[in-house]
Amino acid sequence: MIAAERSEQTMKYLTLLSEKFPNQQAVFTEIINLQAILNLPKGTEHFMSDLHGEYEAFLHILNNCSGVVREHVDEDFGxxxxxxxxxxxCTLIYYPREKIALARAAHQDSPTWYKTMLDQLITVARRLSSRYTRSKVRKAIPHDFAYIIDELLHTHPDENNYRVRYHERIIGSILETDSTEDFIYSLAELIKVLAVDHIHLVGDIFDRGGGAAKIMDRLLRCEHQRTDIQWGNHDILWMGAAAGEPACIVTVLRNNLRYGNFEILENDYGISLRELVSFADRTYRAGERITPLIKAINVMLFKLEGQIILxxxxxxxxxxxxxxxxxxxDATVEIDGTRWPLTTSDFPTLDPDSPxxxxxxxxxxxxxxVQEFTGSDHLRSHIDFLYRHGSMYLVxxxxxxxxxxxxxSADGTFTNVNCLGTWRAGRDYMDFCDSIxxxxxxxxxxxxxxxxxxxxxxxxxxxxxxxVKTFERSYIADESTWAEPMDPYFELTREVPACDAIMREFGIVPGSGHIINGHTPVKTxxxxxxxxxDGRLLVIDGGFCQAYHPKTGIAGYTLIASSRGMRLKAHEAFKSVEEAIMRNADIQSETTRFDxxxxxxxxxDTDTGEEIRAQINDLRQLLEAYRTGQLPEAAR
Known part of the structure; x- marks a missing residue:
């Protein structure tokens, strides 16, 4: 009975599959195509973490693909x-509009300059497109010039150079019809899309820097490019705030006000602070180390957190x-049996009987x-993106x-956590967190x-x-109370046994891959x-956030995984987009090759390959069903 049911289910699936591949010829064609794809080079994966609102640095690294674009330019032109x-x-590829405007202002935008740039861009795009199927490249080409770019990418010399002359005529027509600038924009965008096949953002897009909304806008505009996000604690904070959790909302306010990021709240997301500011100014004393606004936010936060804890x-x-x-x-607080003096006695809204x-x-x-956060359409679109493309973890x-x-736990076992009455640990706990x-x-x-x-x-x-010691850091001057003990994970995973145990927990053969984290800045x-x-764990939070640069000594790590192995890039601080455009100033990076x-x-060799082999197996079953008459073929 079970076998019969399975066969019936298989036939239902093959019937659905036959709608896309209605006859043997269609099946043959797709199998040949898929088997050819298996023999293309693995696409380049680009890993970034802890962007923390540093939009300009993120944009530049996205544009230069952590140096991948420059590597291809070096290979192509020597x-x-x-x-x-x-x-x-390279700068024209990174910032085509700005670079063309600069060339025009300097009166360098002659027909010869445009033709030279077009020829060079086509050379780079042609090399990059050779790693993908023609179908995939076509999908990546900006719509406006899809047919023309497709022709140029696949123009090769023939016996009488007819194709080359055809190519030259296309370029000439582009120059004559004043469409050159738009064509360059399209080619530059295509190069950047083809340079990196998949982008992984390993958490913490939000907070500290003021450009998180711009980063999210950019990701939304490029949603056609394959991107996934592993939620960081700061992302989850904003996700909770957008969903209407009051303690998350007040924490978002506190974080952004402490870093001076009023703009993201008021200008980007339309969240008014007027009533809160007015309340703080008439309720709390000014002239102390803590401003009235932060005092008001702190007290509301600790009240709301207390309600959740209770x-x-x-x-x-x-x-x-x-x-x-x-x-x-006496303006003191008792913590673990010790009484500490507070930096302020200004708690006018605190009721000792109902604190x-x-x-x-x-x-x-x-x-x-709550109404402001849940009602912001712009914020909702960004959080929707985080949910569509994000998860707690990814294999x-x-x-x-x-x-x-x-x-x-300290003994290397996974911590059991009470999740709505069920105790969970390891991967099971991570799955619960994703679900909740x-x-x-x-x-x-x-x-x-x-x-x-x-x-x-x-x-x-x-x-x-x-x-987390938010209270102590807010109200107690003695920094010995500020220490924030970390989970044993962070120490245990400096050694092989813990990393191997984690990889086994998530179904990965130890030593066959890597654990890739952000979260804790690497103090280079x-x-x-x-x-x-021994290479099991890669921590790629090197401090994109400017506030971390003095602690880390660099301005962030990114990781590149290509068909030729892995490269870890340690970046120097990005100066500015203006500096990049005016002086071709790229981010300088130190590369470490490994694996x-x-x-x-x-x-x-990839997961995509596994998926393709499964598709080929399904197609072979469909082919057999056609041959044996189990399914009828449609006319060719």
Whole structure:
């Protein structure tokens, strides 16, 4: 009976498949095409992490593909172009509109200059397109010039040079019809799309820098390019805020106000702070180390967090309930049996009898902010993108990607966490976190929203993995209270056994791939290495955020995985787009090559190859069904 049911299901599937491939000829053609794809070089994967709103640096690294574009220019032109000429070409690819405007202002935009640039761009695009099927390249070509670009990319010399003359006539027509600039824009965009087949963003697009909304806008405009995101704790914070979790909303305000990013709140997402600012100014004292606005936000935040902690004893965060430990008379707080002086005694809305209850005015402000965040169409479009393209973790091509950690105990076992009454650990816990995050966005149930806050800040959260001391850092001057213990994961994974255990947990053969994380900036300046546990773990948070540059000594890591192996790029600080355009100033990067294969990797060696082989198997079954008469063929 089971075999018969399986056969019936198979036939239902093959019947559906036959709608796309209605006869043997169509099946033959597709099998031949798929088998050919298996023998193409593996597409280049580009990994970035912890962008933290640094839009200009992100844009430049996206444009230059962490140096991949320059590498192809060097390969294509060798010594036939000078270093200056190569720099000019690369900058034209990165910023075509701005570079053409600069050439026009300098009266360099002659027909000869345009023809030279077109020929060079076509050379680079032709080399890159050779790694893909013609169908895939066509889909990547900007629509306006699709037919012409397709012809130019596949023009090769023949016996009488008819194709070459055809090519030259096309270029001449482009120049004559004043469409050259738009054509250059399209070619530059195509080159950047073909240079990198897949982009992985390993978390934390939001907070600190002010350009997170611009980064998200850019990703939305390029949604045709294959991109995935592993949610970081700062992303989850914004996801929770957009879903209406009050504690997440107030934390978003606090983070962005501390870094001076009013613009992202008011200009990008249309969230008004007027009522909150007015309340803070008339309620709290000015002239202290903490501004009235931050004082108001802090107190509301600790009240809201306290409510969540009291609703969820399973979060095991009662040590974070500190408002009820404050002595207003002498301005001290008791933590773990020790009484510490506070940097302010200004707590006018704190009721010692009900310390975690919002005042009526605080409650009205919170309700208004919830409406503002949940009602922002621009923010909703960005969070929708995070959900469509994001997840807690990803397994791809034997690499395991996640932002923070897999919570572990000191003995190397996976930590058990109470998840709505069921204890989960390892991959099972990560799957739960992914599911509860999606439920929060879909249903906005309080239970799921509370989990969004926990995923942001909980010390057993895979996105956080540390005991966060926001209260101590806000109100206690003694920095010994600020230490934030990290999950044992971060120390254990410096060695091979823990990394191997994690890889096995996620179905990866130890040593066949890598764990790729962000979250914890690599302090290169102190001798830390991003490559750990004999190459098992790669930590690619090198500090995109400008505030981290003095601590890390660099301005971020990116990782490139291509058919020729892996390269880790350590970037110097990006100066500005203007500097790049005016002086061809690229980001200078130090490259570390590792995991170099003994032969070039092909599509057949990847997860895509596995998927294609499965498709070929299905097609062979369909072919057999046609041959045996189990399914009728459509007329050719």
């Amino acid at each position: 010594d036939s172009l000078s270093e200056r000429e190569k720099g000019e070409l 609703r969820h004893p399973e979060f095991d965060m009662h040590d974070r309930l500190l408002l009820d430990k404050i002595d207003l008379a 975690y209850e919002l005042t009526p005015e605080e409650g009205r402000i919170i309700d208004k902010l 791809r091509n034997s690499n395991l990607l996640f932002h923070g950690c897999v919570p572990m 995050a999606r439920r929060a966005w879909r249903t906005r149930e309080q239970e799921a929203l509370d989990w969004m806050w926990y995923l942001w800040v909980g010390h057993k959260s895979p996105a956080s993995g540390r005991l 300046i102190k001798g830390e290495s991003p490559i750990r546990a 170099v294969p003994t032969r070039r990797l092909m599509v057949s």
